[in-house]
Amino acid sequence: MTEAATPSIEEVRNEIDALDTRIVELIAERQQWVLAAGSLKKDERAVRAPDRVEQVILKVRGLAEQAGASPEVVEQAYRAMIAAFIELELAHHRAG
DSSP, X not given: OOGGGOOOHHHHXXXXXXXXXXXXXXXXXXXXXXXXXXXXXXXXXXXXXXXXXXXXXXXXXXHHHHHTOOHHHHHXXXXXXXXXXXXXXXXXXXXX
């Protein structure tokens, strides 16, 4: 990238803000599917599903590598997101 093509910090922040909007929209969509899955599970053990969590982590690490993203960053982000979704799903499951 040449100096003339270097974006300003404001341009970079605007692009990050736009990405954040898209990411939050995708998280909301994922949440709908997580809650749908939770309604199909019989108990809290099925909600926690540690084998499934590890399967998802392995999958997203591979996707990260393919996309040129840090597998470690993607794994950490997904572990945090999955933990939060499990808590949401447990609360939803307990509420019936």
